[in-house]
Amino acid sequence: METMRELLSQIVALTNKIKAKYPELYQFLDESPLTLPTKTHPTIDLESMKEYRDSLIEMLVNYSKTHRTNTI
Template sequence: MKTLQDIQTQIVQLTTNIEVNYPELYRSLEESPSTLVSNPHPSITRAIMQDYLNGLKQVLKQYLKNHNSK
């Protein structure tokens, strides 16, 4: 099982990869309204961060699928 720190490291690596190799995609990455927390002290769990990582992976996968087919 991955630790929270492992997941955070993967998020940093993935967003860095997107920033360097796909700057047009990086510029379009925005926080989804569903990820914005109204609680001033939210509890960041491993599951929440894993969902965020999975979402980033899906965004990149879809981007590559759409741009490699042209």
């Protein structure tokens, strides 16, 4: 099982990669509601962080399929 620290490290690595290699995607990171607490989920837990990490991976994969200039 992944720890919060491991997930955060992966998320930081992914966001740094997006910032460096895909700056056009970086602007969309602020728009993601996956890591914001809500009334129904007032805390950020491992599951929400996994979902956020997975969404970053999916964003990179989908973008690389449609924009073949860079590879993941």
